[in-house]
Amino acid sequence: MNGETSKLVLAVPSKGRLQENAASFFARAGLNVVQGRGARDYRGALAELPGVEIAFLSASEIVQQLASGSAHMGVTGEDLVREQVPDVEARMEILTPLGFGHANVIVAVPQAWIDVRAMADLEDVAASFHARRGARMRVATKYINLTRAFFAEKGVTDYRIVESLGATEGAPAAGAAELIVDITTTGATLRANALKVLDDGVMLRSEANLVASVKADWNEATKAQARTILARIAAEEEARTSRQVRARVAEPHARAQEASRLFEARALFGAGEDSPLTLVCPIGRSAALADWLIGKGAEHVSVSSLDYIFSARNTLYEKLARRIG
Secondary structure, three states: OOHHHOOEEEEEEOOHHHHHHHHHHHHHOOOOEEOOOOOOOOEEEEOOEEEEEEEEEOHHHHHHHHHHOOOOEEEEEHHHHHHHOOOHHHHEEEEEEOOOOOEEEEEEEEOOOOOOOOHHHHHHHHHHHHHHHOOOEEEEEOOHHHHHHHHHHOOOOOEEEEEOOOOHHHHHHHOOOOEEEEEEOOOHHHHHOOEEEEEEEEEEEEOEEEEEEOOOOOOHHHHHHHHHHHHHHHHHHHHHOEEEEEEOOOOHHHHHHHHHHHHOOEEOOOOOOOOOEEEEEEHHHHHHHHHHHHHOOOOOEEEEOOOOOOOOOOHHHHHHHHHHO
16 A cells, blocks of 8 residues: 555455445445456455455454454454454454344353352362363363463463364263363354353454454545545444424524433434424334323424434544554
8 A cells, every 4th residue: 555545445245145235235325336347356445445455354363464464444343353363452443333243252161060050169069170180171272362462361260272173062962072162152152062151251242343453554535435425323323223303393502402311312403493393313212202292392303314414523534643643
């Protein structure tokens, strides 16, 4: 990437449900991902922003590219970020969760261990295992760094990690390990393998995130592209989680101030005496706000969804700017 002419590189998953969800996420923000010459092309673009280059990579490769600064922003799971990059805070900024790719990194033990319910019980199990077999309790996992950090935090020390290269949940039944650390969404696969999650064994509640690299080449051109992308994402996110509420009431300015205090609402336009009061509030507060407005004399209250709410303040970009200057 050279000087002011460099493009912003946005890394997105290259296949499967994650790719579909990422494309849908950007499309909702009015940013359509175009994949070059077809599914085999690993470079693409955002149709609306010619200064952005899309890199189609695996979720794991996206983390590596962000850590090295080869990509400016990317979509990947927090579990991979936390596992692969020990100094995450120095290299990256996790900008916002995206609402898909949910999964938990968990500690699971055989259901037959009826007396083992929490991490505190594992140290006793480990000591007993060592005494009987002269070896350490084995933990099968792909999440080596997360496991070490979590077990140390919980005071579990007498174990060894067996790196899992295949289906981790099958390791105890195969005799390759006594327990596992793995990722799960519904828990069905764990139950099918006669495993249970410890009561305090959820290490990380992960989902896909938009992540920025602090190490990338952030010049004025790439900053401008990031500002545009993040403004659209923030506008779509706020609209999706909000509702517009309109009504004619007496003293609209005073009502707007009360609604702000009571319902986290704000006036989208000036609350003039001759125009309807137009508010926006969190989606979960809209029905209560409508009832309140009727109680204040409104004959009718309309509640509607919005496509975008653009604001002068770009909070997502501010979060990035604090890191890149």
